Amino acid sequence: MRDKNIQDSLLRFMTCGSVDDGKSTLIGRLLFDTKTILTDTLMQIEKTSRKRGMTAVDLSLITDGLQAEREQGITIDVAYRYFSTGTRKYIIADAPGHEQYTRNMVTAASTAHLAIILIDGRKGVLTQTRRHSFLAKLVGIPHIVVAVNKMDLIDYDERKYKAICESYKVFAKEIKLLENQTIDFIPMSALNGDMIVDRGESMTWYKGLTLLDILERTTADYAGKDKNFRFPVQFICRPHASDDHKLHDFRGFMGRVESGSISLGDEIIVLPSQYKSKVKSILLGDTQLKKAISEQSVTILLEDEIDISRGDMIIKSNDTILPSKNINAMVCWLSETPMTSSRTYLIRHTSRESKVKLDKIDFKVNIETLAHESIANLNMNDIAQVTFKLARPIMADSYENNRATGAFIIIDESSLHTVGAGMIAK
Amino acid sequence: MTSLSNLSHLDWLESEAIHILREVAGQCSNPVLLFSGGKDSLCLLRLAEKAFRPGRFPFPLLHIDTGHNYDEVIQFRDYRAKELKERLIVRSVEESIKIGTVVLKTQDEPRNKYQSVTLLEAIAEFEFDCCIGGARRDEEKARAKERIMSFRDEFGQWDPKNQRPELWNLYNAKVHKGENTRAFPISNWTEMDVWQYIEREKLDLPSIYFAHKRSIVRRESAIVPVTPLTPKKGNEIIEEIFVRFRTVGDITCTAPVESMADDIKKIIIETATTTITERGATRLDDQTSDASMEQRKKEGYF
Numbered sequence: 270m271r272d273k274n275i276q277d278s279l280l281r282f283m284t285c286g287s288v289d290d291g292k293s294t295l296i297g298r299l300l301f302d303t304k305t306i307l308t309d310t311l312m313q314i315e316k317t318s319r320k321r322g323m324t325a326v327d328l329s330l331i332t333d334g335l336q337a338e339r340e341q342g343i344t345i346d347v348a349y350r351y352f353s354t355g356t357r358k359y360i361i362a363d364a365p366g367h368e369q370y371t372r373n374m375v376t377a378a379s380t381a382h383l384a385i386i387l388i389d390g391r392k393g394v395l396t397q398t399r400r401h402s403f404l405a406k407l408v409g410i411p412h413i414v415v416a417v418n419k420m421d422l423i424d425y426d427e428r429k430y431k432a433i434c435e436s437y438k439v440f441a442k443e444i445k446l447l448e449n450q451t452i453d454f455i456p457m458s459a460l461n462g463d464m465i466v467d468r469g470e471s472m473t474w475y476k477g478l479t480l481l482d483i484l485e486r487t488t489a490d491y492a493g494k495d496k497n498f499r500f501p502v503q504f505i506c507r508p509h510a511s512d513d514h515k516l517h518d519f520r521g522f523m524g525r526v527e528s529g530s531i532s533l534g535d536e537i538i539v540l541p542s543q544y545k546s547k548v549k550s551i552l553l554g555d556t557q558l559k560k561a562i563s564e565q566s567v568t569i570l571l572e573d574e575i576d577i578s579r580g581d582m583i584i585k586s587n588d589t590i591l592p593s594k595n596i597n598a599m600v601c602w603l604s605e606t607p608m609t610s611s612r613t614y615l616i617r618h619t620s621r622e623s624k625v626k627l628d629k630i631d632f633k634v635n636i637e638t639l640a641h642e643s644i645a646n647l648n649m650n651d652i653a654q655v656t657f658k659l660a661r662p663i664m665a666d667s668y669e670n671n672r673a674t675g676a677f678i679i680i681d682e683s684s685l686h687t688v689g690a691g692m693i694a695k
Numbered sequence: 696m697t698s699l700s701n702l703s704h705l706d707w708l709e710s711e712a713i714h715i716l717r718e719v720a721g722q723c724s725n726p727v728l729l730f731s732g733g734k735d736s737l738c739l740l741r742l743a744e745k746a747f748r749p750g751r752f753p754f755p756l757l758h759i760d761t762g763h764n765y766d767e768v769i770q771f772r773d774y775r776a777k778e779l780k781e782r783l784i785v786r787s788v789e790e791s792i793k794i795g796t797v798v799l800k801t802q803d804e805p806r807n808k809y810q811s812v813t814l815l816e817a818i819a820e821f822e823f824d825c826c827i828g829g830a831r832r833d834e835e836k837a838r839a840k841e842r843i844m845s846f847r848d849e850f851g852q853w854d855p856k857n858q859r860p861e862l863w864n865l866y867n868a869k870v871h872k873g874e875n876t877r878a879f880p881i882s883n884w885t886e887m888d889v890w891q892y893i894e895r896e897k898l899d900l901p902s903i904y905f906a907h908k909r910s911i912v913r914r915e916s917a918i919v920p921v922t923p924l925t926p927k928k929g930n931e932i933i934e935e936i937f938v939r940f941r942t943v944g945d946i947t948c949t950a951p952v953e954s955m956a957d958d959i960k961k962i963i964i965e966t967a968t969t970t971i972t973e974r975g976a977t978r979l980d981d982q983t984s985d986a987s988m989e990q991r992k993k994e995g996y997f
Contacts, residue, residue: 279704346858348839349832351885358704360883372860379862489701503717508750516749523746525714525864554745564702566713566746579721603860617865620721678865685869686846687859 275357280489283362283377283410285401286387291418294327295387295459296350296363299481302466305352347377356485371404371636371650372603375690378408379676382489385480390419390456393433394440400636406446407599407652407692409672412487413452416480421458425471430456444639449669453483495671498529500583501619506568521552521568522577524620527673529585531569532560536586539577540664545586546571580621582664582674590674592662595628597694599668601652604681604688608647614688616659618677623661625679630655647689654694668692705891709742712880714864715843716746719825719878720753722868726825726878729814730756730783732764732772732901733943735829735881738889740779741896742880754827755782759813761806762789763924763945771901786817803924805948815851818875825868825876833885844868845877853877886941887966894959906939906957917950 286292318327350361362377364370378384384405388398405413415437423429434454441447455464456475463469466481478486506521531537535548550570551558561567569583577583584590602608608627616625631654632641647653668675679689702710719726728743730736743752756776760769776783788809791797796816797809818826832838842858844866859867868876881889893900910921912931918938921927924946938951939962956962 274701277703277705278701279707346840346855348836349883350839351833351883353704353885353887358885358888376860376862380864503714504721504747504753506747506750513749519749521750523717525710555748562702564707564710566710566717617867619865620718672863676863676865678860678862678867680867680869685867685871687861687867690860690862 274488275486277357278489279358279360280383280484280487281360281362281381282383282385282484283364283374283381284385284387285364285374285405286385286397286418290387290389291459292363292387295385295416295418295457295465296361297327298459298462298465299361300350300352302462303352303354303481347373354481354485359484370400371601371652374401374404375408375601375603378404378410379690381408381410382491383412383414383484383487384410385414385416388415388417388433388437390417390423390429390433394436396637398437399440399444399639402441402446403444403634403636403639406444406450409449409491409668409692411450411490413446413450414480414483415452415454417454417456418459420456420463420472421461425456425458425463427456427472427474430475453477455480455483491672495666496529497588497666497671498531498535498583498585499527499666499671499674500524500531500569501527501621501674502577502579502581502583503620504579505577518574519570520574521570522583523566523568524583525566526561526563527619528563528671530560530562531585537571537583538586538588539575540582540584540590541592541662542576542581544573544575544577546573546575548572580619582619582621584664590664590666592664594659594662596657596659596663596665597631598655598657598677598691599634599652599694600647600655600679600689600691602647602649602689604686605649606681606688607649608679608689613682615680615682616657616663616677616691617680618663618665619674621661621663623659623663624682625660626658628656628658657691665693667695669695705888705895708881708884708888709745709892711864711883712739712742713746715866715878715880716743716827718844718866719827719868719876720747722866723825723876725821725823726754726827727757727784727821727823728752728754728827729829730758730772730776731943732758732768732775733829734889734893734900734904735831737775737898737900738881738884738892738896739827739829740775741892741898744779752779752781755784757784757786757817757823757826759810759817760785760787760789761810761945762787763806763947765901765903765943765946767903768901768943771899775899784817784821786813786820788813791816803947805945807945807948811851818851823875824870825878827878827880829881830877830879831884831886831889832882841879841882843879843882845879846870847875847877849873851875887963890959890963890966894963901943903940903943903951904962906937906954906961908935909938909951910935911938911951918953919950920946922946 284292348363352359364373364377386401417430417433456472457464463471464479468479502522502524504523506523508516508519533548538545549572551561552568610627614625616623633644633651633653635642666674675693677691678687681688788806791813797812830838842861846859870876910933911918912927912933919925921933927933937955939954940951956965
């Protein structure tokens with residue numbers, strides 16, 4: 270029986286691998302076999318396939334990118350694609366394999382519930398497989414699907430497939446992948462469509478689920494086990510100037526429930542001010558709710574008139590978070606300009622912002638060998654554990670416990686670009 | 696109370712869009728919402744109601760009028776803005792033509808691409824630092840790679856190679872004076888999601904979205920409505936058939952589809968079984984070149 274929570278829900282997943290692993294063909298196949306590709310797009314792809322001298326339709330062209338990319342032979346950035354089945358809706362984050370790999374993969378991973386790690390059946394577990402797996406673990410993607418592709422090129426050999434699975438399991442143990450993640454293995458041929466949506470006839474020895482079956486059964490949750498209520502305030506609604514006198518005292522605190530839930534009458538505490546009150550009303554548009562759950566955007570009204578601003582956090586009164594000006598975090602640097610301790614940056618954590626300085630770099634993780642190395646500056650695509658000093662305190666949880674209140678971005682004060690992404694350590 | 700711990704996909708998309716709208720309001724000092732009277736921007740207005748009521752919207756509405764619109768859509772635009780009691784600003788391509796910033800090659804050519812000029816003029820006039828729009832990533836491949844908060848330089852240009860990384864739900868709408876952000880709250884919606892939302896929220900739409908009898912001619916594979924701007928050519932034969940529009944835009948380049956779907960339910964069924972993409976069916980200007988949307992976006996198009 271399917272889980273009721275899955276019916277009609279939305280699952281976000283990413284694909285890790287390079288073009289050579291058949292990533293574009295896999296995505297093309299998923300879209301094609303779920304009947305997402307419409308006639309006019311298909312006709313265009315047929316035309317291009319013919320132009321490039323191919324006899325069959327090349328499904329990888331479905332994800333063919335921008336003119337700027339084709340001209341320069343590079344892939345720019347993460348692309349998002351959509352399809353749905355009778356069961357649920359899917360968002361695919363398609364991260365390019367080569368250039369700026371870490372940056373793109375971390376970006377795609379930050380919103381994914383599941384990662385498909387593609388392995389070329391002829392090549393087995395490679396350095397890039399290790400890198401993908403490490404990043405998936407770092408960003409806390411709870412479900413991993415190891416897809417051994419190109420089975421058609423190794424005669425659909427069960428023994429070879431099993432050997433690859435075994436070597437992946439050894440490595441997964443090394444990086445403690447199983448502690449918070451589930452792993453599924455699947456043999457496939459994206460080219461022929463075996464084990465993606467349809468089972469095909471070439472691998473009768475494989476009794477497991479097809480890729481789509483796995484997707485259809487995966488719950489859309491994120492790592493963080495934390496079920497505590499977290500409500501960062503985004504915006505204050507005070508329509509006091511309105512002609513409607515009933516609204517004169519209306520004071521609504523608007524935001525998204527990032528985790529846990531809140532019900533009418535619950536006692537709350539506002540951070541960092543420590544003011545206490547009780548929930549008087551919960552609104553979604555003009556609908557009154559008795560309870561708001563995780564990921565719902567609502568407006569909360571309180572019993573008492575207290576001063577709350579954007580960037581404050583509402584939690585339940587029997588709960589605590591210690592506002593802190595010092596944080597220790599894993600940071601992925603996204604900018605060509607290195608991060609140095611001589612400059613001041615901005616940090617955005619939930620709806621809160623502060624100036625921030627790099628205090629100390631503990632170590633950099635070599636994502637090929639996973640060894641710790643010492644470095645002076647943070648360069649693009651570096652992943653390092655660092656300590657930051659903040660001008661204003663933030664209300665943070667560890668990323669492992671809470672994805673929403675454990676994540677932050679770093680903004681360059683002069684270019685105003687997003688230059689870093691961080692995950693708060695315990 | 697239900698005991699479900701996950702939101703339905705439509706609830707999730709709605710919540711994400713509300714969150715994005717509130718981030719715009721929280722981060723930007725002078726945002727504006729682009730409102731055309733079309734179905735996507737009508738969804739945006741409902742989302743803005745859910746995000747900000749009982750308060751006023753923290754931004755005005757702006758329509759860049761090509762002068763090539765169906766009357767029904769313009770009337771509906773005005774009616775909806777009035778009903779919401781929100782401020783509607785209209786700037787027209789016609790005005791840009793008068794002051795000479797838009798120079799047409801031919802009098803009746805499509806004006807979609809010139810909207811960029813008028814939009815940039817409006818941004819400069821009002822000093823908007825963020826424009827909220829109803830574009831969706833599923834519409835076109837140049838959109839598939841666009842951020843939810845998309846940075847534009849002083850010339851309104853989108854640089855696909857230099858986009859800001861966008862992680863988790865932490866958006867960065869910061870800009871220098873003269874630059875601006877385009878915010879797309881329904882980036883993750885598909886055409887089907889939009890129709891399902893319209894049905895669920897019982898949103899009113901301009902009448903041309905529903906099947907109606909119209910005089911048309913068939914030109915190559917497209918259905919071209921016969922209007923003063925798009926008269927019949929040569930010995931084309933005018934037919935009266937039932938059509939509806941899947942998108943509304945410049946009359947000279949927006950084609951209807953043959954349809955008997957005269958209510959939302961029937962449209963949803965048609966959308967579920969259609970074999971042609973929204974833009975493929977109805978946008979005559981996107982077909983000219985494989986990269987025409989990408990080109991327009993780099994030039995400041997929405």
